[in-house]
Amino acid sequence: MEIDENSNIHIPRFEGFAGVEKPLGAGYKPGEGNNPADSVFNRVLPNALTAKSDELFALARKSSLWTLSFGLACCAIEMISAHASHHDLDRFGVVTWPSPRQADVMIVAGTVVKKMADPIKLLYEQMPDPKWVIAMGSCATNGGPYYKSYSVVMGVDHLIPVDVYVPGCPPRPEALIYGVMQLQEKIKNDAKPSLNRELLQE
């Protein structure tokens, strides 16, 4: 340890690792502002970026969501509009797909009648992991106008887990697009272990 005569700042003396020419911290002058950190990694792999694989996969997944093409009632018309040319959901990497075997997201668009409960569960089980569900409209959220009806399930979350709820009867395509963007944010945040820890502590 030595003391800089001008500033009285303690600067650790470090001669570097074997085989590395410049010692760490060389070039640092007190009072000249923050310089980029000098590290062995930067010298061995200059211009290389590092990231956690979970977060990289999450970025890829959130930007290429394939939604299962099926609708249950009037909300499905708004979902179709979101995919059509005016709103063009494809801009967000969201592609509608006619098979559950390659789909990532199930958009439950419409009234979930009890007769459809088993087919919905079967379609969900046929989707590969990881998979997500958006409940679109008040019917899929809690039965909507058919609340406590003899033939309607009071929300699709009684059958399968739901990640995002889009309110409205029917929600406009913009609302569904906002719901998709919230799901993308959730996928990104779920890959961050520090965020998960904070949520668990709450």
Ligand code: SF4
């Ligand atoms: S929420 Fe409204 S628009 Fe959507 S399926 Fe139910 S009744 Fe139809």
